[in-house]
Amino acid sequence: MSTDYQKILERIYKEIQLELKKGKVADYIPALAKVKKEQFAMSLTLKDGTSYSVGCSDKKFSIQSISKVFTFAQALNIYSKDMYKRVGVEPSGNPFNSLVQLEYENGIPRNPFINAGALVVTDMLVSHYKDNYKALEKILNFIRDISSNLEIDFDAEVAKSEMEHGYRNLALANLMKSFNNFDNRVDDVVLTYFKQCAVTMSTNELSRAMLFLAFGGKDPINNKEFITASQSKRVNAVMLTCGHYDASGEFAYHVGLPAKSGVGGGIVAVIPNIMSIAVFAPALNKYGNSHAGTLALEKFTTYTGLSIF
Amino acid sequence: MSTDYQKILERIYKEIQLELKKGKVADYIPALAKVKKEQFAMSLTLKDGTSYSVGCSDKKFSIQSISKVFTFAQALNIYSKDMYKRVGVEPSGNPFNSLVQLEYENGIPRNPFINAGALVVTDMLVSHYKDNYKALEKILNFIRDISSNLEIDFDAEVAKSEMEHGYRNLALANLMKSFNNFDNRVDDVVLTYFKQCAVTMSTNELSRAMLFLAFGGKDPINNKEFITASQSKRVNAVMLTCGHYDASGEFAYHVGLPAKSGVGGGIVAVIPNIMSIAVFAPALNKYGNSHAGTLALEKFTTYTGLSIF
């Protein structure tokens, strides 16, 4: 097993080329459909800030569901155990986008990484900050803080386009509201949610942003503590069991790292106490996770021998 | 078996008194929750217009889901076989208010008498009349026509109250919109739907209004044909298989008549070629159908020996 990370990233970059043709770029909104398929980037950041990367690692893309990790961490720090009254931490095991389960389970989403759960988390942040504009600002500021990067922002066109096609999310939010698990105006929260999903970041930025989750909630470079060590372990646990929708078990089985994917083609992962990783390859497999990104991470754990198991 | 209908109605009226205490008045909106429990009315109308009644048969109440029969008949007459592209005619067999099934079946509601189906029917009427205000007027006019009664109208307070608690219907409509089975703005259609449900009628008026369905789509008194004989049979068939939500089989089994209930406590029924019937008793059984109303109709078919089977 090797720890020459740059060499390993380059080997993966070479091996992954043919895989970039496979899968399908998300096409449910025009702004995502136009993303070029054959792109790849991978970045990792170590405790001391040293980082390695290959491919278009400065290219920004839509982080989409990766944002759910950030808002969950932020809300967990605010609400602590009160979170669990409104959202669970159990894999959903459900390929049907969870409307079914949400109904059977009285409007309490299975976990914060399915859409229903993430909407509740955003609703909780809107409640806490008492206003949806303020809540969005605080969400963006949290992401800027963990990234040590004030430039991070969302793509207004993507957010607008999401809203125009967001009927299923509106259905989820209204269903939760009918079960009294939604405090604020449905439209306000859903729009805030779409803006948070529309944040654009590069793999270099994402890998930096995830560093605090690899090191017990505290940024090892500037020593800022964003969440407690216990909360950090729990965010990682939820990433492992629920981070890849209905392919979370497969991902844990083949990759063996806490990680979260986004429909924009990104995946972030952590190797506790060692490093944070981000990968980007926009073509998705049938579960909605980056095809080549998943493979790249599997190769990475194989070549380095690193894994949590 | 007797055909002295007045005597039979009076017998039922007497026998039903104790049953009026059982069940629960709908309480999901204040305007319905305040309805007095121990009320009862039953009316029937024969081919020549002769009618019989007992109880508070001039007392108006909220017809709620009974309105679905009228809008379905109206839309069937407009769209004919094109109806089935957007809504089925199959019992749902589902106690869970059908969000589950709607998702599995790609946004096509099982039948026009579950909420999702009725929302699609109203959406079709809004599309046909090109405007939600016009559509509502046409719906009201259709009900006035079949009732031969220009005074029929909806209760604005009930409609407003429904809208304030209508998150589940908004969820259903948004879910159908995500499957491209909803043409107009969700809020516009849902509000039109709540207004149609808020129409108030007495059992005398409802029994008169249903007469055309007992006589092949044509009002036997004034000879107006509202729908074709074939369409009339089909509306009756859907009432029989789907008229009482997840207790439709029970109702067919015990009463044996095409009928439709509403959460306001009303039930309408037809005995083809003989008569139309309406009953009112606001306390509901666990399926959301009038408890005493169902029993009254069962007694009626037992005492008269009338049944379609």
Place this chain on the structure above:
Amino acid sequence: MSTDYQKILERIYKEIQLELKKGKVADYIPALAKVKKEQFAMSLTLKDGTSYSVGCSDKKFSIQSISKVFTFAQALNIYSKDMYKRVGVEPSGNPFNSLVQLEYENGIPRNPFINAGALVVTDMLVSHYKDNYKALEKILNFIRDISSNLEIDFDAEVAKSEMEHGYRNLALANLMKSFNNFDNRVDDVVLTYFKQCAVTMSTNELSRAMLFLAFGGKDPINNKEFITASQSKRVNAVMLTCGHYDASGEFAYHVGLPAKSGVGGGIVAVIPNIMSIAVFAPALNKYGNSHAGTLALEKFTTYTGLSIF
């Protein structure tokens, strides 16, 4: 509308020819798979015993699920209201062969015409007659009685073949047993059930056998009362709401008669107080009901104007 039944049958026979090519013969067991596709027969029997028929109306075929009507009538007569403790009368609304629903609803089948329900009915008959051999004899004797035909028997090869492929029925029975809704040994009851399904009859025989259900439970020719008038209406009600699996609503909508189909290609129907009907055409539609048989019955109600609605 005409009542020259022979003429109507011949018209249908002619018109249906092209439809016989459509659909697919049941092929889950070899004994059924070898049935020739392009066969058709239709028979009807009036109150006085007069009967009309076209096609191969003396050709025996496997009645399969039509047998469920006979065992349900037989058990209802024995158990009366105690039936409902073990099986409901509600349409299942479920295309998935009901294992799902059976689990959610604690082992109580929705109705006696889905497989789970019919297995419970046979289990009840085995309990009542205290032995599976005796129960089978009583089932056969009941069918012989209502048919006025001592020759009726089952096809042992079909029954054996069913048993060899009957894992899903064994799953259903074991699941019910785990919920304490199955009294006898699973294998014994399932085998009895497969034998009852393997009874062979012609449309002439079936139409004669169904006559008692068209006339309030009493055979109008020999005046034998097999079940009460009230029970007869109820069997008809269940045929209407549940007789065609997940296409029962469609069938009620298009044909408008209480009827029951079998996977062998038969359908039986009654027009209360007028006649009983049987049709045979082995190729099935996607719901497992005879394609041409359904159409033939729809034509019959259209041409005669007869319907219960």
Place this chain on the structure above:
Amino acid sequence: MSTDYQKILERIYKEIQLELKKGKVADYIPALAKVKKEQFAMSLTLKDGTSYSVGCSDKKFSIQSISKVFTFAQALNIYSKDMYKRVGVEPSGNPFNSLVQLEYENGIPRNPFINAGALVVTDMLVSHYKDNYKALEKILNFIRDISSNLEIDFDAEVAKSEMEHGYRNLALANLMKSFNNFDNRVDDVVLTYFKQCAVTMSTNELSRAMLFLAFGGKDPINNKEFITASQSKRVNAVMLTCGHYDASGEFAYHVGLPAKSGVGGGIVAVIPNIMSIAVFAPALNKYGNSHAGTLALEKFTTYTGLSIF
């Protein structure tokens, strides 16, 4: 954080006493129902074989579903990637014992730790060893090998009692057979499965048996390799995502270790590269996992600071 394991175990033992009264001993078979509630044992084994324990750590109990870890490891070693044709590695997310999901997903169980999945694994072992007696012997020998203990055996009374109440497992197996995902006779495999579940072991024995999974598939004491390092990681990954039925997410969240529970009150866990652990406390929480055992493991990871995240 401390590594004085004996002291930590004793602290946990003291703190857990009151918790032993909570929950309910499994009572679906008499042989388990008679187990005394207030028992507790906890054992851990380090790389060099050093072990620590508290409570009745030599008391044998029924390992039940813990056996699924052993048969899965054994079958994975035989079948390698061919496993996945017959069983997945995805959390089921389903509180309903998975009959529902098994039907929707065509007889392929979600993972090897739900009953359906474990039955398929045993079926695969019966196929491989060509006989159910031989398969059982090989299963027992595998457990004896990893435990370095030839005395380990199953409790025939428990196995017999399971078979007499095993209708749901028979339903699962028959359902899978109907989908062609079951090769051998249902009764043979189910009986073999019940015998494997009826193996009795103490926490000292279980902690020793799990050591190979803490050290990459190889027993660090005698250097026997039972499975490959990659297979070992994968067994651990499945324990983490699926080891506690529908509370696997909760367990990962609160305890943070790959672990598997059994309805007999045992839980086994590993801390990769450090140790294996076994705990016993027979009263179960509502998910069917040992109540005090789960808490004891949570305390252990808190007091030691050990976790995979």
